[in-house]
Amino acid sequence: MAAITAVLARYPEDIIRDATHPATGLPIRCDFLPSVAEVYRECEARMQPRRIAWAVEERRVKQLQERAEFERRFGRRR
Template sequence: MAAITAVLARYPEDVIRDATHPATGLPIRCDFLPSVAEVYRECEARMQPRRLAEAAEARRMRQLRERAEFEQRFGRKR
């Protein structure tokens, strides 16, 4: 249990709640207590959409910053 607790501690509360929910998380897919690896994989799978969204937002912000720098340096084309 200590190892599973250590894995879960690395994730946000909503990911923990979703991964351990009796109706939609690991308990519905496991016949017995999940292994540490199963808990890790479940949490990582639930984090993937969030990480992709954060990466997309970071790219968007970088593009906006680069555009503003370009326009400041070369002036806005009309």
């Protein structure tokens, strides 16, 4: 249990809640207590869309900064 707790502690509360929910999380797919690896994989799978969204937003912000810098240096071109 300590190892599972350590894995869960690395994730936001909503990910933990979703991964451990009796009707939609690991308990519905496991016959017994899930292994540490199963808990990790479940949490990672639930985090993936969030990480993708973060990466997209990070790229968007970087592009806007680069564009602003370009326009500052060279002026607006049309």
